[in-house]
Amino acid sequence: MATFVIDKAHVVTHFNQACALTLDITAARALGHKDIGKVFYGDDRPMMVDLIVDGLMEQAVNDLYQSSYRSSLKVPHAYEAEHFFLNLGNGGRWLFFTAAPIYNKHGELVGAIETVQDITERKVAEEALMKAQLEVEQIVEQRTSELAAVNQTLREDVNRREAAEHELLKRNDELQTLYTRLSEVKEHLIQSEKLASIGQLAAGIAHEINNPIGYIFSNFGTLENYLAQLFNMLDAYEKAETDLQSCTTGQTLKGKREAFDLEFLKEDIPVLMRESKEGIVRVRKIVQDLKDFSHVDTNSDWQFASLNQGIDSTLNVINNEIKYKADLVKEFADLPELQCMPSQINQVVMNLVVNAAHAIGPERGKITVRTGQEGEQVWLEVADTGSGIPPDVLPRIFDPFYTTKPIGKGTGLGLSLSYGIIQKHHGKIEVNTNVGQGTSFKVWLPLKQPAASSPMSNP
Ligand SMILES: Nc1ncnc2c1ncn2[C@@H]1O[C@H](COP(=O)(O)OP(=O)(O)OP(=O)(O)O)[C@@H](O)[C@H]1O
Ligand SMILES: [Mg+2]
Known part of the structure; x- marks a missing residue:
């Protein structure tokens, strides 16, 4: 372990071989000198041992070593730190060093001891590790952003699909409405067609029958009149018949009357006429109903x-x-x-x-x-x-x-x-x-x- 000691006057009193190797100097360069700081830093600034000897550690350590130092966990009033020394070796060296006070048997401070350890290799490895970690982080970051991009594309795709599906559903609804409308129209068409043809037929028949029925009906009125007159005439003939009883004409008339059953005819003809008239009235009613039904008017x-x-x-x-x-x-x-x-x-x-x-x-x-x-x-x-x-x-x-x-x-x-x-x-x-x-x-x-x-x- 590279070690050196200074006394209360900051003069290096001990400087071991390991220290000489670590710092690339001879022990003679250090022993008896006060400017050991020059070897480390290139200028004569105080080392941790100097601060301990002067009792200035508490005030100055922060300015000089910033956050890279800490109090020793085991030795009271001792400190340790890591630092990069540009002056040392080939292109600088990382050192881990500890500094502790030295007391005499009366408990008085007589100097301070510092150990120095070359940690360049560890630091380089650490740095390489850091670099690798950084690279990994970068790769992860890049992959993450690539994934995010893919995700975004996917989301857009899903959105597009959803929109398309929505559009499809809408189309479907429209089609459904159209279909319902079409069915209604079809129903309506069939219905109007059915109605129209029945109506037309009914109207046609009604019209055709209406005229003949009209004149049959009016002829019937006239016919009734004529018949009444004929029956009157017949009555007159019947009365005349009694006057002609003796002659042959009278006999012929009597024979014919009996043969034709004139009495029956006189009773039956008005009945037939009435029935026929009723029939015609009924036909007229049916025609009227047909007209009503078809609503031709x-x-x-x-x-x-x-x-x-x-x-x-x-x-x-x-x-x-x-x-x-x-x-x-x-x-x-x-x-x-x-x-x-x-x-x-x-x-x-x-x-x-x-x-x-x-x-x-x-x-x-x-x-x-x-x-x-x-x-x-x-x-x-x-x-x-x-x-x-x-x-x-x-x-x-x-x-x-x-x-x-x-x-x-x-x-x-x-x-x-x-x-x-x-x-x-x-x-x-x-x-x-x-x-x-x-x-x-x-x-x-x-x-x-x-x-x-x-x-x-x-x-
Ligand atoms: N009064 C009823 N008693 C028993 N079943 C009936 C009655 N009315 C309708 N239905 C039933 O309802 C069905 C449909 O009637 P709808 O009137 O729509 O058609 P349809 O009578 O079969 O034919 P269309 O009326 O077109 O000539 C009938 O086929 C029958 O089975
Ligand atoms: Mg029916």
Whole structure:
């Protein structure tokens, strides 16, 4: 261990061989001299031993050694430090040195001892380590920033994907809306087409029949008059017949009267005339109903119309569908006029009643059509004693094209169209059904349409 000692006068009193080797000087250069600081620092500044000898350690050590020194943990009043000495060796040396006071037997300070240790190699290794660590840190930092960049790209990618997904969802929603709209339009088209063709047919037939019925009806009036006159004339002839009893003409007349059963003819002809007239009146009524049903006189806009009358004319038109299968019972309440599209409401009634008739099996059944009012709402009900609707069918009956009927019998559109019409009227439809006992459909309609949809708009 390189060691040197100074006395109280700062003169080097001991300087060992190891110290000479460490500092690259001869012991003679140091021994007996005070300027040992020059060897270390190039100028004669105080060494730690000098400070200890002068008792200035506490004040000066901070200025001279800054943070590189510390108090010895074992020896009282001793210090140790690390420092780089540019003057020493080839290009400088790192030294670790300790300094401690020396006392005589009376406990008086007589000098100080310093040890010096070359730690250049350790320092170089440390520095290399530091450098390597720094490089590693730099690499880590660079990798971290590269990762951050990749992360950022990824995040942007995710964001882009999310945006694309969002866009897709939006598109999907739009498509869905469009699809719903399309279905509505299709429903509307089919419905108007169906209505239009029925209406046209009805209107055509009504028109064609109306004229001949007109003149048959008026001819009948004239014919009744003529017949009355003819019967008068016949009475006169009959009276004359008694005067002619003796002659052959009288006999011939009597024979003919008996052969033709004139008495019977005179009774039967007016009956036939009355019955025919009733028939024609009925035909006229049917024509009128057809016209009402198709509403050829009016366009299909919103208007105030009698629900009961609409139902009546519809029932007359479809009477054929019903009369062989069921008895029809009408229970109508007195109702105020309803704001509606009459031909469409008729269409609903027709669908419900025809469905009711179809639901009735081979045994004769009963169809009851009721109407009523509750506050600002009117209702119509079509109840049958038919098959009822099984629970697995019930949820689907309003679906377009859903039918349980054989091909050609049902298109499955009746209820879906009716549903659309009722919705357009801001109403609702309720179903009550018992399998094996029958079904009733009840339609609720507001007497007046909300301001926005009436009377001008026809959706
Ligand atoms: N009153 C009813 N009783 C029993 N089942 C009914 C009744 N009304 C409707 N359904 C059932 O609902 C289905 C759908 O009725 P919807 O009126 O929509 O179509 P459809 O009568 O089959 O055919 P379309 O009316 O187009 O000729 C019917 O096929 C039937 O199964
Ligand atoms: Mg139907």
